Amino acid sequence: MTGMQGVLGKNDKDRLLKLSQIAAEIRIDIVNTIAAAKMGHIGGDFSVTDILVSLFFGVMNYKSQEPHWADRDRFILSKGHCSAALYSVMAKAGYFKHEQLGEFMQPLSFLGGHPNRRKLAGIEANTGPLGHGLPIGVGCATGAKLAKKTCRTFVVLGDGELQEGSNWEAAMYAGHRKLENLMAIVDRNRLQQGAGTEDTNALDPLPDKWRSFGWDAYELDGHNFQELLEVMDAPFTGKPKVIIANTIKGKGVSFIENRVEWHHKVPSAEQNVQAIKELTHS
């Protein structure tokens, strides 16, 4: 299977509906995966799901059966703790079999708590320590320019993660070098591990920060596929682009939404049933 870009065009009602159906299925996969492993980061998985679904099923060019295809768009999940969301998306995109999601975090599994490119082709960079994805993305984008390729690089970042200085070193350089083939997407759910971002080490005004580093910045609803696709798939403008995607941590399940303790809490058997019920009827 190849990336579904083209199969799912933007601005097409049926296709937007299809994306939301995929997202609902992905969220169910995430709950089941985490409940089985009794480990995971469900809050951030749910906030980033629609972003990942947009990229993998609406925007990016890739061939899941040929993961090293040289002209593929590069994708890096810098907030690597949300691997359960990424694995669920990659399984649906055909990188591996859906039933293998059951191996999440099991002994010797290829689906560890953080993505591992030695074990799973299609992962571009091993992430987990926050603040690594954007610098690597800058390298990918620079490499594409040097090789005169038109492929793009997408990096998904946590908002709390932006407190790491390495991001701003990368942002500064990408702006300076006008890496127009680079896009950063910030999952702006306003919560980090232990508290709100604005209570811990505030990030606002976030779009202004990026603009001052030479980026085009867009602020939008990170659960709205039409808005996401329009910006993600827009033509190059001579500058790197950042999407500040306003999201809800735990999006989709009432008792998980916006609760800081669900950063890495694991649903009980009853909560699992309840979550799936809510996700099925959404």
Add this chain to the structure above:
Amino acid sequence: MTSSLQQETFDCRKIFAETLIELARQNERIVVVCNDSVGSSNLNDFKKEFPDRLINVGIAEQNMIGVAAGLANSGFIPFVSCAGPFLSGRALEQVKADVAYNMYPVILCAQSPGVSYGELGPTHHSIEDFSWIRALTDITLLSPADPKQTKDAILWAAKANKPVYMRVNRFKIPKTTPEHSPFEVGKALVLKKGKDVTLITTGILVSRALEASSILEEQGISTRVLNIHTINPLDKEAILAAASETRGIVTMEEAITTGGLGAAVAEVVVEHHPTKMRILGVSHFAPTGSASFLLDHFGLSVENIVKSAYELVR
């Protein structure tokens, strides 16, 4: 061959948090610096009682170390609490230049060290800290074995007036330190005085070494057990005594063997009294698995400790 003893086990983070609160009540210069790790460091109670003295810089470890150095400059005694990998590795240059070289009395507390974050994988395993921190001069490197030693290490560090790095274990372990034994920094704790073979270890593996020694004793092999809770400065005297008085040394550590405890012991042994050694520890990036699965995977099971010791004296 694993022990049939059903012992109560402990997570050292609890005593860590309690001791810091105790200290902070007595000394207003005690402050804590952390990186969005209030919950994982068990610091919610500290925050409640001393909201101004818990400085959470967010997810920014390099800044965290610099801030701690500055606080020390202002006369405070900063305890930095952060998951091991991001403390020793992420901010290593800051640890070297800002803390060690400046000789600021910052106490770096590495939470959940070794492979205790099992399934989260190698990025979250703090197995290089012994080698990395050992390579820096002027930092005392402590690796407490149980709650008592964790508390003793904190109390000592608060008064030491110099840079300290210590591990705070999350992996559940039994108590191994006798109630009234002193905590002498730089001096190994002799837990058994045997004559045939020496087991040298540290941290959470002390209890496994003791189990292994009981099995060896049953097989008629008299076993010396040293708990090296201070990796820098190292107790050369105890190591040389082991090298000359027993027939071989097995070291074991929840750390990469390149430059770790075993290597440190070997440096002493090779220079002063060459003897047979087996160095057990982590050898490469871990596969997916729980902490206890990984310890066994890397040959740190009681069975393999026994086997390694047996090979030396056979």
